[in-house]
Amino acid sequence: xxxxxxxxxxxxxxxxxxxxxxxxxxxxxxxxxxxxxxxxxxxxxxxxxxxxxxxxxxxxxxxxxxxx
Numbered sequence: 001x002x003x004x005x006x007x008x009x010x011x012x013x014x015x016x017x018x019x020x021x022x023x024x025x026x027x028x029x030x031x032x033x034x035x036x037x038x039x040x041x042x043x044x045x046x047x048x049x050x051x052x053x054x055x056x057x058x059x060x061x062x063x064x065x066x067x068x
Contacts, residue, residue: 005035005042014048 008019015022025031032051034041 004045005037006045006048007040007042011043011048015052 006014008022011022012019017025022031026033032043032047034043
C-alpha cells in the first residue's frame with residue numbers, strides 16, 4: 001500500500017479550512033499532525049480522509065439524535 005503525502009495547499013483544498021484554522025485544530029489535537037519533510041510539512045492522505053469521514057459521521061449522528 002502506497003501512502004500519498006499531501007502538502008498544505010492540497011490539505012486546504014480537501015478540508016475547506018484556511019492554514020490558521022488547520023494549525024489551531026492541530027494544537028488542540030483535533031486534526032492530524034503533519035509529517036516533517038525537511039523544512040516542509042505534509043499529511044498522509046489517509047489521515048485527512050479519516051478526519052473528513054469522522055466529521056461526516058459526527059454530523060450524521062447529530063442528525064439521527066435530533067430526529068429521535
